[in-house]
Amino acid sequence: MESAVIKRLLNAIDHREAVALVTVTHKVGSGPRDKGSMMLVDHKGTLLAGTIGGGGVEESAKQDAMACLKNQTSSAFSYELTLKETENALGMACGGAVTVFIKVFSVGKSLIIFGAGHIGMVLSKMAKLLEYHVTIVDERDEYANVARFESADVILSGEMQTLLADLEIVPSTSVVIVTHGHTHDLEVLRGVLNHNAGYIGMIGSKSKVNYCFQTLRAEGVSEEKLSAVHAPIGLDIGGETPSEIALSIMAEIQAIQFGKQGPFMKQIEKGGA
Numbered sequence: 625m626e627s628a629v630i631k632r633l634l635n636a637i638d639h640r641e642a643v644a645l646v647t648v649t650h651k652v653g654s655g656p657r658d659k660g661s662m663m664l665v666d667h668k669g670t671l672l673a674g675t676i677g678g679g680g681v682e683e684s685a686k687q688d689a690m691a692c693l694k695n696q697t698s699s700a701f702s703y704e705l706t707l708k709e710t711e712n713a714l715g716m717a718c719g720g721a722v723t724v725f726i727k728v729f730s731v732g733k734s735l736i737i738f739g740a741g742h743i744g745m746v747l748s749k750m751a752k753l754l755e756y757h758v759t760i761v762d763e764r765d766e767y768a769n770v771a772r773f774e775s776a777d778v779i780l781s782g783e784m785q786t787l788l789a790d791l792e793i794v795p796s797t798s799v800v801i802v803t804h805g806h807t808h809d810l811e812v813l814r815g816v817l818n819h820n821a822g823y824i825g826m827i828g829s830k831s832k833v834n835y836c837f838q839t840l841r842a843e844g845v846s847e848e849k850l851s852a853v854h855a856p857i858g859l860d861i862g863g864e865t866p867s868e869i870a871l872s873i874m875a876e877i878q879a880i881q882f883g884k885q886g887p888f889m890k891q892i893e894k895g896g897a
Contacts, residue, residue: 626660626661626662626674628673628674629645629662629663629664629673629674631673632664632672632673632674633645633664633673633729636664636672636729637729640731640732640734640757641666641731642666642667642693642728642729642730642731642794643664643665643666643667643672643693643729644664644665644666644689644690644692644693644726644727644728644729645662645663645664645726645727645729646662646663646664646665646676646685646686646689646724646725646726647660647661647662647724647725647726647727648660648661648662648676648722648723648724649700649723649724649725650721650722650723651720651721651722651723652720652721652722661674661675661676661677662674662676663675663676663682663685665685665686665689665690665693666693667690667693667694668690669686669687669689669690671686676722676724680703680705681703681705681722684701684703685701685703685724685726688701688724688726689726692726692728693728693730696728696730696795696796697728698725698726698727698728699725699726700723700724700725700726701723701724701726702721702722702723702724703721703722703723703724704721705720705721705722730796731757731792731794731796732755732757732796733755733756733757733796733797733798733881734756734757734758734759734796734797734798735747735748735751735756735757735758735759735797735798735799735800735877736758736759736761736791736793736797736798736799736800737751737758737759737760737761737800737802738761738762738784738788738799738800738801738802738803738808738809738812739761739762739800739801739802739803739804739808740760740761740762740764740767740768740772740773741767741802741803741804741866742866743802743827743866743869743870743873744760744762744800744802745772745773745866746866746867746870747800747802747870747873747874748760748773748775748776749775750870750871750874751874752775752776754874754878756798757777757778758773758775758776758777758778759776759777759778759779759780759791760773760776760778760779760780761780761784761787761788761791762780762781762784762803763781763782763783763784763808764781764804765781768780768781769781784803784808784811784812785811785812785815788812788815788816789815793816793819793820793821794820794821794822795820795821795822796822797819797821797822797823798821798822798823798824798825798877798880798881799816799821799823799824799825800825800826800827800857800873800877801813801816801824801825801826801827802826802827802857806828806832806835806836809826809827809828809832809836810836810839810840813826813836813840813853814840814843814845817840817845817849817850817853822880822881823854823876823877823880823881824852824853824854825853825854825855825857825858825873825876825877826853826854826855826856826857827855827856827857827869827873828855828856828857829856830856833855833856836855837850837853837855854876854880857872857873857876858872858873858875858876859872859875859876859879860872861875
């Protein structure tokens with residue numbers, strides 16, 4: 625049975641599917657299954673393969689696996705198969721105790737670039753060097769193609785709002801909006817704000833950003849959502865070429881991912897001296 629779990633896990637990894645592997649690491653007394661038993665669970669708590677014995681233990685582990693996937697953290701959990709009134713007791717009469725370790729396998733970090741122009745092309749290459757899964761989205765076939773984005777993982781050409789509806793955008797996803805017109809930028813931003821992206825950045829001058837924000841405010845979009853948008857986009861590191869702008873964007877994404885403010889390392893070293 626464990627081999628089936630491993631095969632399903634490898635399939636999930638290949639298809640960028642977030643899953644949690646639950647393994648029994650310790651058992652004392654009576655319990656459903658022995659040490660080493662495994663099951664695989666998705667973010668909805670669905671059992672994909674294997675079992676750790678069914679019943680209350682398995683159901684509790686499913687709930688904990690869902691929480692681990694949501695928080696993107698792996699952790700150990702203990703359950704008492706007793707009728708005692710304790711925190712870990714499951715209301716079972718087996719009398720034993722089980723400890724499981726839940727290992728989260730996330731989809732990994734991904735970057736969706738709306739806009740297949742010069743900045744998007746350079747940004748895609750930089751992101752691949754940093755091991756991002758890169759998706760390019762543009763309505764123009766002559767721009768969104770393998771010839772221009774040979775290193776991208778997914779290239780989508782068509783109406784961007786329609787394509788956006790089918791994209792998976794989760795907390796590990798960064799979204800960069802660099803389309804060829806402010807109307808397209810606004811349309812994409814409007815749609816992206818309905819998702820739970822870890823980073824949203826939109827290129828543009830302060831006046832363009834203000835226009836987009838005012839339009840969305842009038843439509844009822846909250847200040848909380850708008851304040852999460854990085855616009856104008858990128859860190860202030862200088863430069864104006866597409867490559868230099870792409871570098872500033874990628875640097876900001878990295879800073880947000882690791883919770884950094886972006887000071888010089890030299891300044892940090894002096895402050896800690």
